Amino acid sequence: MFIQTQDTPNPNSVKFxxxxxxxxxxxTMDFPNITSAQCSPLAKLLFRIEGxxxxxFGSEYITxxxxxxxxxxxxxxxxxxxxxxxxxSSGLPIxxxxxxxxxxxxxxxxxxxxxxxxxxxxxxxxxxxxEDGGDxxxxxxxxxxxxxxxxxxxxxxxxxxxxxxxxxxxxxxxxIPEVIxxxxxxxxxxxxxxxxxxxxxxxxxxxxxxxxxxx
Numbered sequence: 001m002f003i004q005t006q007d008t009p010n011p012n013s014v015k016f017x018x019x020x021x022x023x024x025x026x027x028t029m030d031f032p033n034i035t036s037a038q039c040s041p042l043a044k045l046l047f048r049i050e051g052x053x054x055x056x057f058g059s060e061y062i063t064x065x066x067x068x069x070x071x072x073x074x075x076x077x078x079x080x081x082x083x084x085x086x087x088x089s090s091g092l093p094i095x096x097x098x099x100x101x102x103x104x105x106x107x108x109x110x111x112x113x114x115x116x117x118x119x120x121x122x123x124x125x126x127x128x129x130x131e132d133g134g135d136x137x138x139x140x141x142x143x144x145x146x147x148x149x150x151x152x153x154x155x156x157x158x159x160x161x162x163x164x165x166x167x168x169x170x171x172x173x174x175x176i177p178e179v180i181x182x183x184x185x186x187x188x189x190x191x192x193x194x195x196x197x198x199x200x201x202x203x204x205x206x207x208x209x210x211x212x213x214x215x
Contacts, residue, residue: 001018001019001020001085001088001089002019003016003017003018003019003081003084003085004016004017004019005017005077006061008063008134010065011069012053012065012066012067012068012069013063013064013065013066013134014063014064014073014077015058015061015062015063016061016062016063016064016080016081016084017060017061018061018062018084018085018088020088021059021060022057022058022059022060022061022062022094023057023058023059023094023095024059025059026059027059028056028057028058028059028130028135028151029056029057029095030054030056030057030135030151031043031047031054031055031056031057032054032151033054034047037055039095039096040055040057040094040095040096041087041092041093041094041096042062042083042084042087042092042094043055043057045083045087046062046064046080046083046084048083049076049079049080049083051066051067051071051075051076052064052065052066052067052076052080053065053066053067056134056135056151057094058130058135062084063134064076064080106118111141113141113176113178113179114141116175116176117138117141117146117172117176117179118138120171120172120175120176121136121138124171125167125168125171128167134150134151135150135151136148136149136150136151136168137149137150137151139185143180144178144179144180144181145180145181145182145183146169146172146179146181146182146183147182147183147185148168148182148183148184148185149184149185150184168182169181169182
């Protein structure tokens with residue numbers, strides 16, 4: 001097995017292409033933490049590697065996101081290579097008891113606007129985002145606001161909000177005049193983690209201020 005890698009717009013995320021099918025075409029699965037990986041033996045193994053923050057499966061690739069800049073890809077890549085190679089040679093299933101994401105399936109009670117949003121996401125927007133090792137999920141539509149969730153390499157990518165606002169929002173508004181804005185939805189865990197991190201940063205800044213010599 002020859003595994004190729006591709007960089008993504010997020011320096012902390014890399015796509016690993018094993019040269020074999022990971023999921024059925026068009027499907028994706030996001031594992032933001034080890035708890036969410038219980039349905040995938042491969043994701044669980046990858047989370048055992050020190051420095052791995054999250055895993056994302058596309059149809060032909062695996063995106064691995066590392067914790068921060070302190071972890072070097074030079075150290076991490078060989079471990080990820082070895083884990084993926086060992087797993088595919090074992091013959092174990094990639095997923096055990098979960099279905100891949102299918103958020104853009106058309107339902108009978110979908111309004112015409114929602115149908116158009118889902119169609120545009122599938123045909124125009126998702127293929128581009130998936131090329132970059134991530135995905136974008138449709139969460140809901142209410143009073144002109146489209147709610148989307150970013151996954152994979154897009155989650156912690158600095159340009160993700162710009163992508164949402166400039167790219168996705170502009171395209172949806174161009175085809176669907178009813179769309180007023182696009183909002184990013186975050187998991188409760190992500191929100192809590194971010195809040196804790198911000199509190200920690202504030203505390204550090206306060207300590208720095210205290211320690212500064214008074215002139």
